Amino acid sequence: MFSNEKLFEIALNLQEPWYVKRIEFDTTAGELHMYIDFRKGSRFPCPVCGQGTKVHDTLEQTWRHLNFFQYKAFIHSRTPRADCPADGVRLVNVPWSRPGSEFTLLFEALALVAQMPVAAVARIVDEHDTRLWRVVHHYVDMARAAEDHSQVRNIAIDETACLRGQRYIALFHDTDAGRVLYAVPGREAFTVGCFVKDLEAHHGKPGRIENVVCDMSAAFLYGVEAQFTNATIVIDKFHLMKLMNEALDEMRRQEQQEVEDLKHSRYIWLKNQSNLTAAQRRLFEDLSQRNLKTARAYRMKLALQEGYQSPDRATAEEGLKRLYWWLVHSRLEPMKAMAVTIKGHWNAILNYFDHRRTTGALEAARNRARGYRNVNNLITMVYPIAGKLRLSPAEV
Ligand SMILES: [Zn+2]
Numbered sequence: 001m002f003s004n005e006k007l008f009e010i011a012l013n014l015q016e017p018w019y020v021k022r023i024e025f026d027t028t029a030g031e032l033h034m035y036i037d038f039r040k041g042s043r044f045p046c047p048v049c050g051q052g053t054k055v056h057d058t059l060e061q062t063w064r065h066l067n068f069f070q071y072k073a074f075i076h077s078r079t080p081r082a083d084c085p086a087d088g089v090r091l092v093n094v095p096w097s098r099p100g101s102e103f104t105l106l107f108e109a110l111a112l113v114a115q116m117p118v119a120a121v122a123r124i125v126d127e128h129d130t131r132l133w134r135v136v137h138h139y140v141d142m143a144r145a146a147e148d149h150s151q152v153r154n155i156a157i158d159e160t161a162c163l164r165g166q167r168y169i170a171l172f173h174d175t176d177a178g179r180v181l182y183a184v185p186g187r188e189a190f191t192v193g194c195f196v197k198d199l200e201a202h203h204g205k206p207g208r209i210e211n212v213v214c215d216m217s218a219a220f221l222y223g224v225e226a227q228f229t230n231a232t233i234v235i236d237k238f239h240l241m242k243l244m245n246e247a248l249d250e251m252r253r254q255e256q257q258e259v260e261d262l263k264h265s266r267y268i269w270l271k272n273q274s275n276l277t278a279a280q281r282r283l284f285e286d287l288s289q290r291n292l293k294t295a296r297a298y299r300m301k302l303a304l305q306e307g308y309q310s311p312d313r314a315t316a317e318e319g320l321k322r323l324y325w326w327l328v329h330s331r332l333e334p335m336k337a338m339a340v341t342i343k344g345h346w347n348a349i350l351n352y353f354d355h356r357r358t359t360g361a362l363e364a365a366r367n368r369a370r371g372y373r374n375v376n377n378l379i380t381m382v383y384p385i386a387g388k389l390r391l392s393p394a395e396v
Pocket of ligand 1 (some may be wrong): 046047048049050051084085086087088
């Protein structure tokens with residue numbers, strides 16, 4: 001029979017000169033401690049030049065390892081410091097962990113392949129999540145460094161509020177590949193410049209970008225025009241619809257001062273009819289028969305929605321002209337403001353009908369923007385989740 005120590009050597013795939021010296025089960029703490037040592041007189045490769053060197057001294061180190069059934073497992077080692085004639089005294093690399101990590105490679109692999117929110121993994125393995133975040137950051141940075149963006153031609157830009165709306169991040173999306181290329185805090189013109197730097201660092205060329213879908217934020221538009229001189233700008237359909245919904249809701253809030261019944265009707269004007277409950281539908285039918293300003297604004301919103309179904313740009317432009325005229329002459333302030341917005345972005349709105357691109361695919365990334373400890377963590381998780389970035393935890 002194998003000894004316990006030998007069994008764990010096999011389980012860890014530990015090679016000479018390393019061996020498991022001692023195993024301790026701490027049943028009260030629920031912990032398993034494995035003590036690893038090396039044979040006397042062993043030589044180790046210098047971590048810088050690889051040359052075999054003799055041991056100068058050792059350093060006591062501990063790593064968290066995969067749980068052993070209900071036991072939290074830890075590996076302790078007397079790690080040698082190599083004495084290299086060229087590079088001086090250096091801590092050697094151990095085969096079960098990457099340099100500088102507090103976890104073994106197997107532990108990191110588990111945490112990464114779990115495909116769960118980091119906070120959930122942290123709970124399961126009873127480990128502080130900031131330590132796990134360091135692991136995730138490392139592998140994401142490594143995988144991103146190898147990315148090639150030279151084929152990127154069509155992009156979409158979107159912003160999302162995170163951390164209770166305190167901060168914004170901008171997401172830059174490859175609409176052909178359906179993936180997030182870059183995420184960065186901020187929503188200024190300068191933010192677009194940050195993306196261009198990242199694009200170039202991954203062999204992309206801003207001059208080759210053909211279409212940019214974005215919202216109507218003046219800062220983004222300014223940045224896009226300055227950076228992507230050959231690109232056609234397309235105003236995002238979802239963004240324009242969102243502004244229209246906001247104008248409609250503003251109309252309702254103004255009107256509810258006089259019309260009490262409008263007070264709890266916000267939802268019924270914003271959602272699709274098919275999503276209303278029977279009671280909401282009755283309220284909607286009642287209100288829409290009462291010649292309200294809100295009901296008129298609602299019909300203008302429907303007109304925009306239908307306009308987006310146009311078969312081609314010419315038809316869409318006819319519809320947009322009619323809608324514009326209607327908004328301008330509506331004598332409803334929020335709707336007149338919408339007319340100004342539409343006029344100011346006329347061609348970019350209609351460019352949608354040449355390209356039919358939206359930022360809709362960014363939804364997945366946006367939905368993940370909740371519950372992260374800080375913006376850096378959020379951005380890091382955008383890449384494997386919405387960026388189709390493949391993480392490869394070291395071979396284990
Ligand atoms: Zn060396």
